[in-house]
Amino acid sequence: MLTFYDKLSQDFTKLLESEYNYDTIIEKLANTIKGNNIFNIKLPNISVKTFNIVVKYIYGGVVTxxxxxxxxxxxxxxxxxxxxxxxxxxxxxxxxxxxxxxxx
Incomplete structure (x- = not known):
């Protein structure tokens, strides 16, 4: 397990695990479209498995x-x-x- 900035972001992993406030759909980084306060971002070259690791890294600074x-x-x-x-x-x-x- 690699840990980065663990003191800064250790509490944000609880937000990731929350069932509330799912208001972002990520599909592509360029040309994001906002509708009803939801941003759609497309990432066609990143697998779901890799993206889940990236999201956990962003929220918690940890890569398992x-x-x-x-x-x-x-x-x-x-x-x-x-x-x-x-x-x-x-x-x-x-x-x-x-x-x-x-x-x-």
Missing amino acids: LENLETSDIFNLLITFNEFNFSESIDRLQTLLIEDNASWL
Whole structure:
């Protein structure tokens, strides 16, 4: 498990788990459309699995890598790069190089 900014965002994970205030649908970053106070954002190149990890990272600063295939970690690295999460990019690159060099 990789933890980033845990003191800053540790309480926000409870918001993610809440059943209330689901008012954002994410589909694409460019050309967002707002209707009835709901923003639709499309992300066509990011899998649901990777996106769920990204959302948990945004809310809680934690990335759980257990039960992830090396290809999932690599896809997560690409996605973090798209979002410019520089601290997590460095940590994931190091992890891939040190623990999964043969896969690369």
